Amino acid sequence: MPISIDELKKGVESLRVICDNDPKGEFEYRNYCSKSYYAVYHSVKYFVNDKHNFDQAVENGGYNGMGTHQKIITFLDEHIHIPSFNHNREYKKLVYRLKTMRKYRVNSDYYLDVSVNKTTYIQSETQYEGVMNIISSL
Numbered sequence: 354m355p356i357s358i359d360e361l362k363k364g365v366e367s368l369r370v371i372c373d374n375d376p377k378g379e380f381e382y383r384n385y386c387s388k389s390y391y392a393v394y395h396s397v398k399y400f401v402n403d404k405h406n407f408d409q410a411v412e413n414g415g416y417n418g419m420g421t422h423q424k425i426i427t428f429l430d431e432h433i434h435i436p437s438f439n440h441n442r443e444y445k446k447l448v449y450r451l452k453t454m455r456k457y458r459v460n461s462d463y464y465l466d467v468s469v470n471k472t473t474y475i476q477s478e479t480q481y482e483g484v485m486n487i488i489s490s491l
Contacts, residue, residue, distance in 0.1 A: 390458035
């Protein structure tokens with residue numbers, strides 16, 4: 354059975370408990386950085402589709418040749434400058450946090466020679482909370 358965004362968020366919370374209380378090593382920090390990014394990615398994707406017809410914008414073109422993750426970042430980057438958006442600062446923060454978390458996720462999943470430690474975990478956790486707060490406020 355497919356996993357829902359809420360179930361993914363619950364899994365991220367479980368990883369947070371492990372990382373806060375009894376991390377066995379770098380694996381747990383990497384796992385948190387990776388999965389928290391995906392929870393954010395799916396939450397942002399749902400949000401921009403629901404509020405700003407993201408899927409329709411992608412269908413209508415202008416995002417060809419981009420991966421799905423880059424499409425969302427580009428869409429937000431382009432639309433935060435539209436005056437009809439009342440919350441430009443919040444959208445800028447959302448883009449920044451999404452890009453930052455993506456960097457943590459890439460390092461966690463692909464670059465084993467890059468250390469992912471408690472500091473990285475805390476930074477990722479801060480970004481995760483920030484994104485979720487922004488989405489709920491917009």
